[in-house]
Amino acid sequence: MSVHALASPLLTTLFCFFFSFYFVLASDTTLSNGGGYKSSSSLASTTTNTTSLSNQLSIDFYSKSCPNLEQLVGSVTSQRFKEAPVTGPATIRLFFHDCFVEGCDASVLIEAKPRARRLPEKSAEDNRNLAVEAFDVVKKAKGAVEAKCPGVVSCADILAVAARDFVHLAGGPYYQVKKGRRDGKISRATRVKPNLPRANSTVADLLTLFASKGLTQRDLVALSGAHTIGFSHCDQFLPRLYNYANTQKPDPRIDPRLLKALRMSCPARGGNADVVAPFDVKTPFEFDHAYYGNLEGGLGLLETDQGLYADGRTKGVVVEMGRDKEGFFKAFVEGMERMGSIGVKTGRKGEVRRDCSRHVKVKGVKVS
Structure with a gap:
């Protein structure tokens, strides 16, 4: 990865995390060897019928x-x-x-x-x-x-x-x-x-929210796999590091080495608000299934991530997708298609904007 490949502010904040992380793990190869991961080849809306809406769309x-x-x-x-x-x-x-x-x-x-x-x-x-x-x-x-x-x-x-x-x-x-x-x-x-969802939503909360959008339990786990790439700011997981569930202690499910690295990058007070940490500490720029293996090893970044492995309703799917990359890919595609059909507008129910940031102006019609 070249320096030019990252925007400079993010490069700086990512370096803070990765330096901390690899400093902590310099003499410990357990994590790099897998950490339990085994590779293989009141809601605002009602339940959405994504199947019928998907039928209104077409590839061509x-x-x-x-x-x-x-x-x-x-x-x-x-x-x-x-x-x-x-x-x-x-x-x-x-x-x-x-x-x-x-x-x-x-x-x-x-x-x-x-x-x-x-x-x-x-x-x-x-x-x-x-x-x-x-x-x-x-x-x-x-x-x-x-x-x-x-x-x-x-x-x-x-x-x-x-x-x-x-x-x-x-x-x-x-x-x-x-x-x-x-x-x-x-x-x-x-x-x-x-x-x-909130960063600290329970699995029950997530299942209710996803069901309201016409998505399944399997969709929840598969779409959460998008966290195989990407990053989160410290404020989204800070309570897990210092005051989990108001205990004044860290979340006991976090791998101790990851906890130490995250604390070095994200102090309880006075930290850099721009610092981010990767969802996937192994391959943060590669879309693979390592995310699920990370959860098995206590390496989930957000409470919503680690909760998927801790909750019996979703744990089996996490383990399954952590063992089967192609199975994860298939489930992810199916989830993306269903999610991409949520609440779609067709015909006169919507508009085609020339400028994506502004509604189309139609005389006598108000948009908001």
């Missing part, structure tokens, strides 16, 4: 109106992946945040208007740390598509294709993306918090 939706769509988006995503691989997990996360609030309709991309009474999703507290690289790559991809197919392809479809591209570019499965989503006409910050 733009076959006549924009036949080179995937190549146009792909040229942008591949270049950004070379320049800044952190764009990959950031875009996948952006897709998740979009789909779970209002459905997969690019409502998360809308920017606040000056002096607006209602703030859009992007301004919600839970979305303020969404990486700018993700918004930027969608904007660039939209520009490339608009230059060839003006006013045809929705921002929602571009985000879905870009997320798939980054999964594949990082070593994950390639899959066909169904298209035909319209961009949403509503984006409200108040709808974000009830529809996204």
Whole structure:
């Protein structure tokens, strides 16, 4: 990994973690050899019927109106992946945040208007740390598509294709993306918090939330596998390091070596708010199934990660996917297709934005 491959602020904060981590493990090879990992070849919405919504989408939706769509988006995503691989997990996360609030309709991309009474999703507290690289790559991809197919392809479809591209570019499965989503006409910050998981959500909370979106227990475990790449800021897991469940002690499930490394990078007080740690301490830039083996070894970063192995309802699926890379890939693709069908808008229920950050202006019609 070259220095140029990472944006400089992230490079600095990542170095802080990796230096701490490998300093702690310098004389201990247990973790690097597997740590128990065995490789192998009140919710705001009601339950969503993703199957029926998926049937409204099709792989060849733009076959006549924009036949080179995937190549146009792909040229942008591949270049950004070379320049800044952190764009990959950031875009996948952006897709998740979009789909779970209002459905997969690019409502998360809308920017606040000056002096607006209602703030859009992007301004919600839970979305303020969404990486700018993700918004930027969608904007660039939209520009490339608009230059060839003006006013045809929705921002929602571009985000879905870009997320798939980054999964594949990082070593994950390639899959066909169904298209035909319209961009949403509503984006409200108040709808974000009830529809996204918290870093300390219980498995019961997660199962309830995912079920409300038409997703299964298996989808929860498979889609959590997206944490095989990507990073999280210290504030998302700090309680696990110092005051788990108000005990004034760390979460006993954390591997002691990981705990020591994380504490070196993330002090209880006065730390650098920009410091991040990888979800997958082994292969943070490679889309593989090591994430699940990490959970078996107490190396989950967030409480929601480690909880999947601790809870009997999901533990078996974690173990299964940790042993079977291809099985994980298959389940992940199925989960992404179902998630990509949540709350989609088609026809007049949505719009096709020229600028992904702004609603289409229609005379006599208000959007919010």
